[in-house]
Amino acid sequence: MSKRKAPSSDGNHNSDFCDFLIELADFEKNVSRNIHKYNAYRKAASVLATQPKRIESGDEAKKLPGIGDKIAKKIDEYLQTGKLRKLDNIHNDDTSTAISLLTRVSGIGPAKAKELVDQGIKSISDLNANKSKLSHHQLIGLKYFEEFELSIPRSEIEQVELKLKKEISALDSQYVLTICGSYRRGKTSSGDIDVLLTHPSYTSTTLISKSEKGTLLKKVVNVLQAADIVTETLSLGDTKFMGVCKLTKNSKARRLDIRCIPHDQYHCAILYFTGSDVFNKTMRKHANEKGFILNEYCLRPIGSTGLPGEPLPVASEEDIFDYIDFPFKTPSQRNM
Ligand code: 8DG
Ligand code: CA
Numbered sequence: 001m002s003k004r005k006a007p008s009s010d011g012n013h014n015s016d017f018c019d020f021l022i023e024l025a026d027f028e029k030n031v032s033r034n035i036h037k038y039n040a041y042r043k044a045a046s047v048l049a050t051q052p053k054r055i056e057s058g059d060e061a062k063k064l065p066g067i068g069d070k071i072a073k074k075i076d077e078y079l080q081t082g083k084l085r086k087l088d089n090i091h092n093d094d095t096s097t098a099i100s101l102l103t104r105v106s107g108i109g110p111a112k113a114k115e116l117v118d119q120g121i122k123s124i125s126d127l128n129a130n131k132s133k134l135s136h137h138q139l140i141g142l143k144y145f146e147e148f149e150l151s152i153p154r155s156e157i158e159q160v161e162l163k164l165k166k167e168i169s170a171l172d173s174q175y176v177l178t179i180c181g182s183y184r185r186g187k188t189s190s191g192d193i194d195v196l197l198t199h200p201s202y203t204s205t206t207l208i209s210k211s212e213k214g215t216l217l218k219k220v221v222n223v224l225q226a227a228d229i230v231t232e233t234l235s236l237g238d239t240k241f242m243g244v245c246k247l248t249k250n251s252k253a254r255r256l257d258i259r260c261i262p263h264d265q266y267h268c269a270i271l272y273f274t275g276s277d278v279f280n281k282t283m284r285k286h287a288n289e290k291g292f293i294l295n296e297y298c299l300r301p302i303g304s305t306g307l308p309g310e311p312l313p314v315a316s317e318e319d320i321f322d323y324i325d326f327p328f329k330t331p332s333q334r335n336m
């Protein structure tokens with residue numbers, strides 16, 4: 001996944017609240033490593049972002065789902081003083097700012113960042129002076145630190161999509177490729193390029209060996225490397241490639257992920273990797289309430305024993321919505 005960024009402020013009447021909530025969320029994820037608080041701040045930000053009007057007080061905010069006392073108080077403090085003491089304290093704390101900075105490098109997670117900061121490595125130039133402490137992925141993340149933070153214009157991803165489809169269909173016309181993530185949700189720019197790939201020969205039940213499965217993805221990566229689209233590999237497993245692509249030789253380096261998905265699980269995967277992550281949580285919760293378990297692989301009914309049954313046949317994204325009786329949302333309606 002791309003390092004999570006603030007949703008764009010287009011048409012958001014509460015974008016200043018969202019900005020501080022997302023900063024608090026990132027602090028909880030990267031520094032405190034409290035994923036519950038991270039989720040709570042993200043949820044609150046996404047609820048505020050979709051309000052049709054400016055929220056005028058903490059009390060008003062508290063009426064919205066996902067906003068409790070603590071966040072309401074922060075909204076009041078912000079409205080009254082124009083800032084938050086908690087964020088000021090975080091900004092003034094050397095260790096917190098260093099950990100936050102290092103986690104912006106692709107491949108450096110919160111634990112690695114803490115480990116580095118504990119050794120006195122606190123800046124990008126410190127990282128450059130301590131390359132032996134970094135993995136291959138982290139070294140590439142460091143090399144492209146600035147470029148990976150730039151958002152990718154939609155028109156560029158459209159052109160990458162054409163090139164990927166051309167190269168991959170020339171290799172084998174049976175491959176199917178979909179770019180998911182924020183691009184599929186219609187965003188005008190994206191943090192990275194999330195590609196899902198499938199092939200009819202690969203299903204969750206066909207006895208395809210691990211090496212055959214890996215071959216499906218590796219053949220694609222090889223072709224894209226030969227075509228100078230893929231320029232670096234961060235990691236390559238049997239089903240997941242993480243790397244770097246460039247539209248043309250002089251284009252910027254972009255983060256590209258390719259996941260190879262069993263053919264029968266393709267629609268659940270597309271749904272999941274289209275997101276947004278907050279939308280996914282809402283839909284999974286709805287599925288649970290209707291007696292189903294939904295994940296990135298499949299949709300299963302929960303039997304009377306409380307255990308999940310066999311995966312339901314799914315031939316489209318719409319099927320998934322229908323089974324759980326959830327009104328269909330087009331990808332661009334899932335930006336929450
Ligand atoms: P962006 O890259 O433009 O910043 O936005 P994005 O495309 O929505 O985010 P992403 O981080 O690339 O993740 C792509 C989708 O994957 C996301 O929209 C929903 C799904 N997803 C979650 N949770 C997670 C997660 O923890 N890790 C990953 N890899 N994907 C996730 O819902
Ligand atoms: Ca991603």
Ligand code: CA
Nearest residue numbers: 181182192194
């Ligand atoms: Ca993405």
